[in-house]
Amino acid sequence: MKIGLVLSGGGIKGAYHLGVLQYLCHENKIEFDTIAGTSIGSIVGMLHEIGIEPKLVKDRFKNIKLNSLTVLWNSIGRAGLISSDTLKELILKGVLESEETDLMKFKDLNKDIYVTATDLISGKLKIFSKKTDPEFSVLHSTLASSSYPMVFSPVEANDTIYTDGGIMNNFPADIIRDKVDYSLGVFLSPLTISKKEQLKSSRGVASRVIQLQGASEDLKRLKLCNEIITSRDLVNFNSFEYDSEKIDALYEMGYNDAKSNTQLLKTLKQLQRYKRMEL
Structure with missing residues (x-):
């Protein structure tokens, strides 16, 4: 019996992931055997695997001094505006407070962790895992997965160039569908209704088209999970506004949405009992 967790991308909205994990895993001792994450979902998955309490991650994350990234959308022409090394330093010093994790490789992990990134050279989805990349740095894989175009520069590794995994797969439920018996998804990007004034420019229309294309793929993958935790209220938050x-x-x-789903907790605890019986 294996229980899987899928964590979508969504920038700053990843704090929602932390609330869910605080309630389910830290307070109720739910253990996931397999985790698949994209972008901020991969970072949260990594931090969860190495054992940092979600609430502590949230508090440390709040102390990272970054101006709102929203203004970066107005700059075009460079591969990235913030280097991946800067993002690495923010995570190492601001959240982890240790450089030991920089040395951690996939082979060192206890759980099966799957991290998505987009290979800009081949145009294909890259899936980092213990099986395919045992010697690869877990932290570097999450940096690649989180390198949002025109915000963070791409990550060069393995003779190719990686950027944000959300371009190809923002909700990687399909990656672990056949590897687990039950999967819970936490989804940060519910589809919004666009306003007419937002569609009066070519940029606005293009952005909406991309959003709708992504939503179609997300919907297919959402159906692969046994249960989904999400909220319509997530649309009220900007993915790149650090506040x-x-x-x-x-x-x-995230904490309250997980807590309010009493049946979910009962199901997960029952599945854990089945796991113990199999040992």
Whole structure:
């Protein structure tokens, strides 16, 4: 009996992931055997695997001093505006407070972790895992998965160039569908209804088309999970706006949404009992 967890991309909305994990895993001792994550979902999955309490991650994350990244959308012409090394330093010093994790490889992990990235050279989805990349740095894989175009520069490794995994697969439920008996998904990007004024420019129309294309693929993958935790209220948050109050609000929203689903907790605890019986 294997229980899987799927964590979508979504930038700052990843604080919602932390709230869910705080309630399910830290307070109720639910253990996931397999985790698949994209972008911020891969970072949260990595931090969960190495054992840092989600609430502590949230509090440390709030202390990272970054100006709102929203303005970066207005700059075009460079491969990236913030280097992946800067993102690495923010995670190492701001969240992990240790450089030991920089040396951790996939072969060192206890759980099966799957991290998605987009290979810009081949145009294909790259899936980092213990099986395919045992010697690869887990942290570097999450940096590749989180290198959002025109915000963070791509990551060069394995003789290719990687960028954000959400371009190809923002909700990697399909990656672990045949590897687990039950999967829970946490989804940060519910589809919004667009306003007419947002569609009066070519950029607005293009952005909406990309959003709809992604939503179609997300919907297919959402159906692969046994249960989904999400909230329509997530549409009220900007993925690139680093604001302490909003981080707290997202965290509390995730925590409360997980807590309110009493049947989910009962199901997960029952599945864990089945796992113990198999040992």
